Amino acid sequence: MHEKRRLVKVAAITGLALVMTTGIALASIGKGTVTADALRLRSQANTNSSIITLAPRNSVVTLLEELDGWYKVSYGDQVGYMSADWLNVSQTGSEAVEGKGTVTADALNVRSGAGTVYNRLGLLYKGTSVMILEDCGNGWYKVSGGGCTGYVSAEWVKVSDSNGSGSSTATPIGTGTVNTACLNVRSGAGTNYSRVGYLYNGNSVSILKDCGNGWYEISYGSGSAYVCADYISRGDSSNSGSNNGSSSETKTTGYVTADALNVRSGAGTNYSRLGLLYTGNSVTILGDEVNGWYKISYKNGVGYVSAEYISTSGNNGGSNNSGSSSTSSLGEKAVALAKQQLGKPYVYGAAGPNSFDCSGLFYYIFNQLGVNIARGSSSQYYNSGTFVSVDDMQPGDLVFLFDPKYDYSGGTLPTTHVLMYIGDNTVLHASTTSNTVRTDTLFGSYYGNYVVAVKRMG
Numbered sequence: 001m002h003e004k005r006r007l008v009k010v011a012a013i014t015g016l017a018l019v020m021t022t023g024i025a026l027a028s029i030g031k032g033t034v035t036a037d038a039l040r041l042r043s044q045a046n047t048n049s050s051i052i053t054l055a056p057r058n059s060v061v062t063l064l065e066e067l068d069g070w071y072k073v074s075y076g077d078q079v080g081y082m083s084a085d086w087l088n089v090s091q092t093g094s095e096a097v098e099g100k101g102t103v104t105a106d107a108l109n110v111r112s113g114a115g116t117v118y119n120r121l122g123l124l125y126k127g128t129s130v131m132i133l134e135d136c137g138n139g140w141y142k143v144s145g146g147g148c149t150g151y152v153s154a155e156w157v158k159v160s161d162s163n164g165s166g167s168s169t170a171t172p173i174g175t176g177t178v179n180t181a182c183l184n185v186r187s188g189a190g191t192n193y194s195r196v197g198y199l200y201n202g203n204s205v206s207i208l209k210d211c212g213n214g215w216y217e218i219s220y221g222s223g224s225a226y227v228c229a230d231y232i233s234r235g236d237s238s239n240s241g242s243n244n245g246s247s248s249e250t251k252t253t254g255y256v257t258a259d260a261l262n263v264r265s266g267a268g269t270n271y272s273r274l275g276l277l278y279t280g281n282s283v284t285i286l287g288d289e290v291n292g293w294y295k296i297s298y299k300n301g302v303g304y305v306s307a308e309y310i311s312t313s314g315n316n317g318g319s320n321n322s323g324s325s326s327t328s329s330l331g332e333k334a335v336a337l338a339k340q341q342l343g344k345p346y347v348y349g350a351a352g353p354n355s356f357d358c359s360g361l362f363y364y365i366f367n368q369l370g371v372n373i374a375r376g377s378s379s380q381y382y383n384s385g386t387f388v389s390v391d392d393m394q395p396g397d398l399v400f401l402f403d404p405k406y407d408y409s410g411g412t413l414p415t416t417h418v419l420m421y422i423g424d425n426t427v428l429h430a431s432t433t434s435n436t437v438r439t440d441t442l443f444g445s446y447y448g449n450y451v452v453a454v455k456r457m458g
Contacts, residue, residue, distance in 0.1 A: 032087035045070035105156035114140035176232035189215035267293035331396020
């Protein structure tokens with residue numbers, strides 16, 4: 001009899017602990033998406049309380065209670081408080097079906113929340129049909145199918161029943177080429193829609209519709225999706241009437257005289273930037289100078305550069321003949337020096353010249369180039385260089401990651417790893433997994449999921 005009462009008591013305590021630690025008994029008032037590079041989850045609703053952990057940008061949290069300038073939230077397996085200033089809030093609605101989809105990955109993790117920090121509930125396999133219950137807006141869907149309900153990466157679900165799906169059979173209005181390192185492909189015409197994949201510099205696209213708000217609808221997979229028009233160079237006649245006549249335009253060769261020269265989508269600084277050219281680079285000029293700008297051949301299309309920084313005298317930059325290495329940008333020099341370290345071992349606390357840890361590698365490189373930067377990755381994040389957007393990322397920029405599973409500080413660090421972007425969607429770093437200096441793909445791999453900041457040194 002006493003044993004039975006003891007078991008009931010243990011069960012009651014266990015159940016109470018489960019409710020307290022998982023938040024099952026707490027009603028959700030909505031979802032929030034982190035808009036800061038790294039947002040602190042605190043133990044109380046004030047800035048003086050202790051930090052439980054950090055949530056990187058685009059993390060989704062469950063809102064439990066609204067306070068004065070704060071939200072009580074559930075993030076992963078933790079419950080705490082976040083500043084309302086850095087949360088993009090969407091109220092939860094009914095579990096209405098938003099559409100249908102099919103799993104395209106060989107095996108797709110189903111998680112308890114909209115992010116990789118949440119527990120895995122099970123797997124869905126290629127070809128499984130799911131009902132999409134919610135578009136979480138950060139690249140994740142809440143779905144039901146295959147015997148479970150949970151959250152999956154939208155990148156691996158092909159939507160077959162969504163608004164506007166008929167446009168995938170529309171006749172393309174033109175073609176274009178991606179002109180940025182990595183371009184997000186989204187489920188709707190805006191950054192508030194979930195990411196369904198990536199396109200990379202030089203990829204060609206078929207444009208189905210100009211949405212009129214700076215976005216294109218494009219053919220993607222067996223359907224359609226949306227991309228920001230600023231990062232697509234049009235290759236069809238709608239771009240400008242002069243494009244069709246390029247075969248009859250006079251062509252001359254010019255040389256870049258600036259350290260770094262912006263290539264733009266039109267003849268003016270108000271047009272979007274397509275890329276960069278550097279000192280001594282040769283260009284093919286199409287036609288004559290117009291209002292201080294040259295139209296040039298660029299990648300698979302055309303671009304525009306300021307004529308002030310182009311020499312047509314045929315001397316590869318005139319007075320800059322002293323050598324491109326002496327006038328090359330700091331970023332180019334940093335990349336060149338970084339590549340010389342490939343294959344050297346990773347050793348914690350080392351800063352060269354024969355071995356490195358992640359921040360020590362870049363401390364060594366920039367100090368060799370006469371630029372003093374901080375030693376640790378967090379100090380580099382806080383104290384060195386200037387922040388730039390991912391879209392403006394250039395070779396030589398440092399890329400900071402934050403992966404909660406590698407944070408052993410109790411949530412006090414802004415970053416857990418630092419890498420250098422070297423161009424073509426590639427980063428170079430002292431890897432803690434292979435214990436060597438190596439290169440890896442940035443977006444479309446593990447690393448792209450945890451980028452919290454990009455900084456330019458110098």
